[in-house]
Amino acid sequence: MNNFDYxxxxxxxxxxxxxxxxxxxxxGKLQFRPGQFVQAAVPHIGESTFAPCSDPAxxxxxxxxxxxxxxxxxxxxxxxxxxxxxxxxxxxxxxPIDKLKGKDIIMVAGGMGLIPLxxxxxxxxxxxxxxxCIHLIGGFRxxxxxxxKDELAKWGKQISIDFYLENLIGRSIYKKGLVTEPLQKEKFxxxxxxxxxxxxxxxxxxxxxxxxxxxxxxxxxxxxYERRMECGIGVCQHCNIxxxxxxxxxxxxxxDQIKPEIGK
Amino acid sequence: xxxxxxxHQLDQIIAYISHEFETFATQxxxxxxxxxxxxxxxxxxPTPKTVIPFKKxxxxxxxxxxxxxxxxxxDPLGRSEKSPSSRQASNNKKYAFIGLTxxxxxxxxxxxxxxxxxNLLPKRENILIVSSECKIDEFCxxxxxxxxxxxxxDLHLQTDQNxxxxxSGSKNGEKVLRENGVKSHMKKPDLKNxxxxxxxxxxxxxxxxxxxxxxxxxxFWQKIANNCFGCGxxxxxxxxxxxxxxxxxxxxxxxxxxxxxxxxxxxENFSQIQNHLDxxxxxxxxxxxxxxxxxxxxxxxxxxxxxxxxxxxxxACPAHLNQYKILSSIENQEEKVNE
Numbered sequence: 156m157n158n159f160d161y162x163x164x165x166x167x168x169x170x171x172x173x174x175x176x177x178x179x180x181x182x183g184k185l186q187f188r189p190g191q192f193v194q195a196a197v198p199h200i201g202e203s204t205f206a207p208c209s210d211p212a213x214x215x216x217x218x219x220x221x222x223x224x225x226x227x228x229x230x231x232x233x234x235x236x237x238x239x240x241x242x243x244x245x246x247x248x249x250x251p252i253d254k255l256k257g258k259d260i261i262m263v264a265g266g267m268g269l270i271p272l273x274x275x276x277x278x279x280x281x282x283x284x285x286x287x288c289i290h291l292i293g294g295f296r297x298x299x300x301x302x303x304k305d306e307l308a309k310w311g312k313q314i315s316i317d318f319y320l321e322n323l324i325g326r327s328i329y330k331k332g333l334v335t336e337p338l339q340k341e342k343f344x345x346x347x348x349x350x351x352x353x354x355x356x357x358x359x360x361x362x363x364x365x366x367x368x369x370x371x372x373x374x375x376x377x378x379x380y381e382r383r384m385e386c387g388i389g390v391c392q393h394c395n396i397x398x399x400x401x402x403x404x405x406x407x408x409x410x411d412q413i414k415p416e417i418g419k
Numbered sequence: 420x421x422x423x424x425x426x427h428q429l430d431q432i433i434a435y436i437s438h439e440f441e442t443f444a445t446q447x448x449x450x451x452x453x454x455x456x457x458x459x460x461x462x463x464x465p466t467p468k469t470v471i472p473f474k475k476x477x478x479x480x481x482x483x484x485x486x487x488x489x490x491x492x493x494d495p496l497g498r499s500e501k502s503p504s505s506r507q508a509s510n511n512k513k514y515a516f517i518g519l520t521x522x523x524x525x526x527x528x529x530x531x532x533x534x535x536x537x538n539l540l541p542k543r544e545n546i547l548i549v550s551s552e553c554k555i556d557e558f559c560x561x562x563x564x565x566x567x568x569x570x571x572x573d574l575h576l577q578t579d580q581n582x583x584x585x586x587s588g589s590k591n592g593e594k595v596l597r598e599n600g601v602k603s604h605m606k607k608p609d610l611k612n613x614x615x616x617x618x619x620x621x622x623x624x625x626x627x628x629x630x631x632x633x634x635x636x637x638x639f640w641q642k643i644a645n646n647c648f649g650c651g652x653x654x655x656x657x658x659x660x661x662x663x664x665x666x667x668x669x670x671x672x673x674x675x676x677x678x679x680x681x682x683x684x685x686x687e688n689f690s691q692i693q694n695h696l697d698x699x700x701x702x703x704x705x706x707x708x709x710x711x712x713x714x715x716x717x718x719x720x721x722x723x724x725x726x727x728x729x730x731x732x733x734x735a736c737p738a739h740l741n742q743y744k745i746l747s748s749i750e751n752q753e754e755k756v757n758e
Binding site: 158159160161198200201202225356381382386388393397398418 | 538
């Protein structure tokens with residue numbers, strides 16, 4: 156899909172799942188692969204990039220998680236059930252699901268970085284026996300900022316979850332610290348694992364340094380990059396990382412392939 | 420077909436084209452040479468290069484890509500949200516570009532190829548390229564890329580001591596000549612090649628490798644960036660710069676248009692993401708990205724550069740940076756290493 160073909164979708168439900176972060180249930184069919192993204196527009200204001208965060212197998216419904224942080228997203232957070240969103244996409248490559256079969260999967264999510272990983276978690280849970288150990292490592296600002304808490308707790312028996320909080324007062328089941336800490340401490344089957352990472356730009360190099368220090372190879376690490384998307388169809392040139400366009404070749408890149416291009 | 424034509428035949432061909440196609444031309448109007456919608460101005464042969472290239476007409480600034488109504492009662496003007504945008508609908512129209520220099524004719528082909536995976540621009544078969552003998556200036560360096568031969572035209576115009584000559588380079592060009600009753604003369608004109616006093620002919624592979632090696636040329640790029648104003652004039656006049664941004668245009672009747680406007684990769688917030696994190700915060704980052712796109716990314720993708728050596732960037736640069744000399748320095752350094 157390489158054109159500006161917007162479709163009109165109706166919002167069915169809205170829930171504030173963390174401070175200024177809203178989960179929208181949207182009516183309509185959106186065929187996407189976990190890790191892909193869409194462009195959602197508020198007419199008169201602008202459009203922004205989002206990764207659908209629902210189960211990709213859901214036929215007539217999908218979910219977008221929106222944090223109000225700019226003019227467009229702040230306007231989106233004012234939308235209510237019954238309102239419409241103009242959405243085009245999905246675009247991009249998605250997580251390399253075929254390469255994950257039989258592997259241990261270490262998911263590293265920083266804050267909202269959990270969103271593009273959630274559809275993959277659904278996919279894995281549906282075919283749990285095809286994958287090895289699943290280790291979800293998340294870093295959040297406070298306990299209130301943890302996304303999909305209850306849902307993840309249900310899956311807790313089948314996957315190992317380690318959530319670290321930047322600010323934590325008192326006793327809690329969560330630990331205080333940064334996402335790099337479990338990457339340093341936890342026991343992993345290094346040879347059998349694949350790492351899937353999504354989070355703020357600043358988090359990525361620290362995590363990679365830690366992982367490489369533990370003996371992981373660069374080709375075992377996949378990262379979902381956030382870049383400025385103006386068109387999503389490989390025209391505007393805003394989203395390039397060196398020779399790659401994030402909207403067309405990404406947003407998910409294997410680290411050994413993207414490493415020489417970072418900073419260009 | 421290649422043949423001589425007289426002034427009357429030339430005028431007739433231009434009139435025919437402007438009647439059959441939506442025509443843009445390099446023309447002299449009120450003493451100024453401009454490129455724009457054809458207004459029966461004087462077609463100059465040889466043709467000087469205009470400041471504004473064809474891209475601003477192929478994709479007018481703020482061109483609509485989609486229309487959507489936020490008016491619950493529908494569109495008061497009766498426009499349908501489901502209908503293709505005006506641009507998409509107009510892509511089936513036939514366009515003619517008259518008086519493109521050879522470098523611009525090559526650039527137009529490359530420009531269209533960059534958009535070929537979308538429905539945003541008309542297809543090549545719907546465009547008639549009437550190139551013209553070019554008036555060489557001190558900024559031209561097209562021969563450094565091997566563009567000394569006249570290519571990529573449907574019709575080509577030139578003059579010599581025997582008068583005007585026309586060459587057809589495609590079936591579409593042939594048809595225009597046939598419809599205007601142009602017949603071959605006994606005397607055949609020869610297509611004039613371009614000769615420039617350019618010492619360096621670039622080895623594309625070496626130049627691309629050199630440009631890709633950022634750590635080795637870090638100081639070099641910093642020195643260039645120290646002199647660059649970051650104004651983006653080079654990207655505005657370049658026929659092969661096509662950075663765009665998504666904008667919204669609002670009408671009083673509550674209609675809203677989703678548009679693509681021209682942008683420049685030299686703009687400070689060009690690579691900014693959430694929380695005002697700018698991934699190319701320094702001018703040197705943005706300057707390097709400009710060269711990287713044209714000479715590395717394009718070469719890796721298509722084994723060709725997004726530059727035809729028209730020299731507009733050199734002419735437009737207020738800091739007097741000479742892109743030809745910058746590229747030559749990189750290539751010379753690369754050669755030294757390989758020797």
